[in-house]
Every structure is written in C-alpha cells, then in structure tokens.
Amino acid sequence: MPPTAASPRYEQVTIEDVGTPLAQVTxxxxxxxxxGGSPRDSAITEIGAVKIRGGQVLGxxxxxVDPGHEIxxxxxxxxxxxxxxxxxxxxxGAVLPAFLEFARGAVLVAHNAPFDLGFLKAACAENGVAWPAAASVDTAVLARRLLTRDEVPNCKLATLAPYFSATTSPTHRALDDARATVDVLHGLFERLGPLGVTTLEELSGLTRQIDPERRRKRHLADDVPHGPxxxxxxxxRDEPLYVGTSTDLRTRVRSYFTSGEQRSRITEMVALAQRVDAIPCAHALEAAVRELRLIAEHKPRYNRRSRFPxxxxxxxxxxxxxxxxxVVRRVRPGAGVFLGPFPDRRAADAAVAAVHEALPLRQCTARLSPRTPVSACALAGMGRCGAPCTGAQSVADYADVAAVFATAVTHDPxxxxxxxxxxxxxxxxxxRYEDAAVLRDRVAVLVRAVRRRQRLESLAAVPEMVLxxxxxAGGWELSVVRLGRLAAAGIAxxxxxxxxxxxxxxxTAETVAGADGELTTSVDETELVLRWLEKPGTRLVQLSGTLASPAPGTGAYSGFLARVDTGRDVRDPFADGRSLGTRARPERIASPA
Known part of the structure; x- marks a missing residue:
C-alpha cells in the first residue's frame, strides 16, 4: 500500500444545510x-475539472494519472x-490532495455522478485521504427531470452538449468533457427559473421521484397552448386555486406535473386541481397585468403575491x-396629500418618523380647534411641535409647515x-453610529416612497400613450396605456x-376615466407599465399630454440609496428594532396655575 497522505480537514456540507442562491454557489x-467501469478492478487515468460561480469560470x-497497470x-x-x-x-495518491484542495468548499458536479464520484471515493479510501462528503449535483439526473423525450432522445453528454450549444464537444478526454458539462449545467439552470428553483436546497428536490397521482394529471395541460x-x-367547485403567468403557457403548466415542482403549497394545489384555464396574451406585459387583475379579483388561496392590494x-x-x-388603507381621490403606498405598517411608520424629524408637525391624534386651546404636550417643550393646541401657532403659520410636506411629496423633497x-x-x-443608522434607514424609506409616488403620478397623468x-421575430409588441392603466395590447x-x-x-381600447394625476388602477399595475416603459428597447410611439417628473425630484438621492443598499449587504448591527408608532396621546405639560 502506498504511504498515507496527509488528510486535509473538511467540513461536511449537505444540500439540506445550504440555502445559498445558485448564483452564489461555487x-x-x-x-x-x-x-474500466468499476473502481474495484479499474483505475483513474485522467482528471479534468472546471470551477465556476455565477456563470464565470474561476479555474x-x-x-x-498513472493507473499502475496497462491501459x-x-x-x-x-x-x-x-x-x-x-x-x-x-x-x-499524489494527485488527490491537489484536486481536493482545488474543490475545497465547492459543490461537485458530474455527468453520471455515481461513476466519477465513486472512483474518487474509492481512491481516497485506498490512499487514506478523507473524502470531503461535499454536496453533489448529477447533470444526467437533472436532465431527466427537466427535459422531455420530445426535446432530446436521451440524456447522454454527447446528446446534451449540442442541444445546449456547448462551446466544447465531448471527446472522452476529462477536461473537454468537464467543459462540455459546464455548458450543459448552465443550460439546465436556465430551466429552473420558471420552476421557482433558485437555491441549492431547492435544487435537491429535483432528484426526487414524482408522485404517481400528480403524473396522472398531466392531461390537464393537453389543451394549453404555447405562447405568453x-x-x-x-x-x-370550479373555484380559482392559483393564477400564474408565463411566456410559454404549455411548458409552464406541464412543469407542475413533474418532480421539478417541490413547493409544498403548490403540491397541495395540484392535488386539488380539476381543470386548467389558459388565457393567451399578446405579450408579457399583458400577461403580467391580467395576472394581477385576476389575483385581485378572485384572491386564489394558493397565491401569495398581490392577493390583497x-x-x-x-x-x-x-x-x-x-x-x-x-396611516390609512384607502386613498380617496382629492382627499388631501398622500404618500405611498407602503408594503407594511413598519415602513409607513418609518416614513412618518422621518418627516417628524424634519418638520414640527403635531403628532397627537386629537382633533384640534383654533377656538379651544388645550395644554401643550412634551413635544412642544422639546421644539418638536409648534404647539397649535395652545394657540401659540396660528392656522396660517401651521399651514406653512404642512405645505412643506405637501410640496416634498408632489414636487421638491x-x-x-x-x-x-x-x-x-x-x-x-x-x-453616535446607532442613531445615525436608524435615521439613515428612515430617510431611505421616505426617499423611496416619494420617488415611487412621483414616478407613478407622472404616468397616471398621461391621458394616452402607445408603447x-x-x-x-421582426414584429412589434404594442401597448396602449391610459392614465397608468393598460387599456389594450396587441402584436404587429x-x-x-x-x-x-x-x-x-x-x-377597441378600454376607456379609462379618472381625475388628473390620480391612479385609476392598482399601484402594482402602474408599476408594471412603468418598468415596461423603462426597459431598453421600448419605444414611445404616441403620446397625448405630457410625461414628466419634477426636476428637483428624488433623482439626486440615487447615490444615497445605493450607499444604503451597499451598507445592508453586511448585517447591520444597528438595525432599528424600536417601535415607530405615533403615540395617540403624548404626555402633556400641566398648565401653570
């Protein structure tokens, strides 16, 4: 037996322990x-490996390798x-330590992994080298889960490489085959997005066997067409269970009846499903808008996003x-100045707290009358409020303070x-880094809220535009937008x-009526239209009215928001955990006798 090589220390990493996004996995x-075909009577003659992360080759x-006998x-x-x-x-024995160091901390990938990893494990055992027990991915198994016989006749590497347009052809040489497998892996990963598989943990579910009951429901996709x-x-009871959208309806619906779909709530939904209705759309924007509207209308129990706008x-x-x-839940057109919308109460309270840091607006909730003075609260003594409750601040003077907020929301923040x-x-x-971090985060929430409102209002003020x-394929996807709402969609x-x-x-476009600048549809829909408008390649074909944002708006604060986001990439030790809610009755200072 050859001399025992020094065994490097490895930490066992299993797929169940890893929740890392695939783009961050090495x-x-x-x-x-x-x-030969078995490590019992055969030996390794060549090792080839490619290290990748995020689509980039790292090494x-x-x-x-001398097998020790004739080939x-x-x-x-x-x-x-x-x-x-x-x-x-x-x-x-001399090669293994170098290879294991090259692969340290990475997830091993091989085509027909039991063969390659079986030889490596046997070699480690024979030479007294500890096998790292790293997580592994078998591209052959992935291909069987993600591809159909209509696409490829088999899942051999020589078949998959040209199917995914691999830049290197398999040649039965280790490095060439590893390079080809890299391209196959990337091609398979592109199939994971529509399945909601984005982490290594979710990827492990693709190797599980499909439930026979789910397989029997594949016929529900028979009448679903291709296209968006x-x-x-x-x-x-014919009730909507789940609403989704896709650029290829048939492919997406069929994926629900494969082992690739492992989300527990979706598995439960598929078990209940009796029918699948398909609504073909002109393009992806129309599909996304229809999805939002249907979810808001039917509130399907298995949808989580946008059920309750x-x-x-x-x-x-x-x-x-x-x-x-x-902080309110409904926006009534023409009823005051509004900021938002906010996804939750905490975000809304953070924006309110930021405004109160800058403006001496009152924070008490009682309705005040200029004719009936009351005693001041502690905030007045701290200079945080002009004490209109005592008569120290007139209606006109207080209105000047409130006007600053109104102007910040609509024009100049x-x-x-x-x-x-x-x-x-x-x-x-x-x-005072903790206080600085708390205020910084509140200001960031306020900036984003103002920016969101101004951008949405600018779109909602346009009577009609054509995108x-x-x-x-040489044609054009057309969208008619009226007052921020998708009114018609088509293909030329x-x-x-x-x-x-x-x-x-x-x-034939929908007639949309609404007050100038007021949203006539859901905020989510208007944001979809706005993102579509701002995508590279979109052309503004026709415009009625003016599409403009305030010149002194929030654009100047983009750098500030970027710095805040960068700072949050590392866990913030000063994350604000304090309540931001306004006190209904701030403590009042007793009036002098």
Missing part, C-alpha cells in the same frame, strides 16, 4: 477517464490515452385646521430631506403595417 464540474484542473487497448481507442502517455504521470399568457388552476398602506396629511400625518441627511452626517461625526417593443407581426394594427387597438 461548483466544481469534474470528469474522469478510467481503465481549471487537469492531469493525467486496455479498447480504452485507448475510446479516450486516446495510452500506457506510454501515463508512464511518467503521477500516481493517484395567464393560466388558472381550478378546484372541485387593498391592504397597502398610505401616509395621509389630514384635512383639518391643524393637519397631521395619518429637498426642504425635508436636506436637514435629515445633515443630521445623519452630524450623528456619525459625533460617533412598442421588438418581439424578437413582421410584414404587417404597424399603423393599421395600432388603429384597431386604439379603437
């Missing part, structure tokens, strides 16, 4: 050439590796002699944001006149 794709490893002639014919070629190569659109799973929160400047900031950012810098200079995007195929298609679209 993979080492390995391939071996051997003298390569390749070496011939059978038929193996030499297959691989091109002869006994003479490996006569001066190192033995496997929305699909609805319906239950025993009415639960969004807004910060409202109340309409009274001495207005205050109030600088009078509110500038003193807040100066205070953040001052706190940091005084080494066009190339469809990738290659060879047709865009103007004629557009004329028909405009004639």
């Amino acid at each position: 993979f080492v794709v390995v391939d071996l050439e051997t003298t 390569e490893f390749q070496t011939l 059978p002639p038929y193996i030499s014919v297959l691989t091109g590796i002869t006994t003479a070629m490996v006569s001066a190569a190192p033995r496997i 659109g929305v699909y609805l799973f319906r239950g025993p 009415e639960r969004a929160l807004w910060v409202r400047l109340t309409e009274e002699p001495f207005p205050r900031l109030s 600088r009078p509110v944001l500038a003193p807040l950012l100066e205070r953040v810098d001052r706190l940091a200079a005084e080494e 066009a995007r190339p469809d990738g 195929p290659r060879g047709t006149t865009v103007r004629s298609v557009l004329t028909d679209l405009l004639a």
